[in-house]
Amino acid sequence: MTSSSHPRDLRAELETLTTEAFRPELADIDQLPTLEIAKIMNGEDATVPAAVAARLPQIAAAIDAVAQRMGRGGRLVYAGAGTAGRLGVLDASECPPTFDTDPSQVVGLIAGGPGAMVTSVEGAEDSRELAAEDLDALGLTARDTVVGVSASGRTPYAVGAVEHARACGALTVGLSCNADSPLAAAADHGIEIVVGPELLTGSTRLKAGTAQKLVLNMLSTITMIRLGKTYGNLMVDVRASNDKLRARSRRIVALATGAGDEEIERALEATDGEVKNAILTILGGVDGPSAARLLAESDGHLRTALEKAAG
Incomplete structure (x- = not known):
């Protein structure tokens, strides 16, 4: 169902999320020298791997479950909106040239469809129904895995994708950057990479986006290692297309x-x-x-x- 939250309710909800928190100590960042801003930003980015490290057991458990399903012919499907959706599409699109997978084996769904890769599609992220329709169009089965990706962990499209996939018997993973998120709670495997407030308030393409990219790298790469797509650390299934x-x-x-x-x-x-x-x-x-x-x-x-x- 499309979200119908009152703007005040949504504002109150956002204010409880660490990814949306305001940092008064950075209120004058626009008046600093460029190098100083770059140093601060770099220092922020350096905290992300430690946040990922804190969730490695959950990441590994999810990967083993994904590899088991894919070994039986299942697909890996990412579903998200905005930056999270784009990162899923990116990871999926890089699997065929890297691991010679069929384009249908790893799929990225973004709220609003392919056009949303470059242009914001208003309202698409707020629709659980849209997520269900997108998954039904793929002919989702119990052998497949759906990974919902959302920095806030509350995006209706991502949560709806996980809920619909779970109802279909598919394996589900919820990747969020806030603790106690609805997305992680809805999934078989919840992965919450808590990176804290962003340099620019609420700009979750920054640390949250970096954290998501690191985890998606792990999900696809280690799954492919488990499936025999490598020999040692060599990409022996690389497709020689150029x-x-x-x-x-x-x-x-x-x-x-x-x-x-x-x-x-x-x-x-x-x-x-x-x-x-x-x-x-x-x-x-x-x-x-x-x-x-x-x-x-x-x-x-x-x-x-x-x-x-x-x-």
Whole structure:
């Protein structure tokens, strides 16, 4: 249901949130030298990793649950409004080139649709119904995970997405930057990164946005590590879609195998440029088709495939 809170009620609610708190000691910041403002801002930013560190157990538990669902074919869906929504869309859009995921595997939903990435869509964040409609359009199933993202932890679109997803049997994560948030309470896994009041009162694209970016980096990256999308700290599922990535592919094969340029070129040619397969042909001593079969039998985990090739 679209929020119908009275403006005075909403103002009173915002005043209780640490992300909205006013800091009188910074009231004259606009009169300081630029370097001094930059130093203050940098000092503020430096506090964010510690706030994230305080919630690492909750983050890790959420990641293990997400990886379990995705390992069974589920999708990872981010849902948020404004900065939070944009950060979700950003993280989702970077998964295909980094991990060769299908664009449908990690999805970013922003209140108001794609146009809201660059232009504010009035009222969209206040609609729980809109979140439910957006999720229904994806054909959400119990194998999927929905991560609601909201600095305040009260944005109706994010809370509504989590509530609707949970009703569908999907796994839910609520990422907020305030303690005791409705969003975290609504989710299976609540993650509250309490970064405190912003340099500019209520500008949650600052510390809160940075905290959200750090946590989303962890959610997607570590989930992909758990799913076998890496070999050590190498992106062995990188998609070679441009010259830079093709050069990176050769370098990754070299780092993983220690092979020379000619052997690497032969391996990539025999595997249609698939980095993971090329590494397996070199280290496992198998041909291209065998590498593809071993990886398929190993659910894409290169270490498991190497053990099978050696066994």
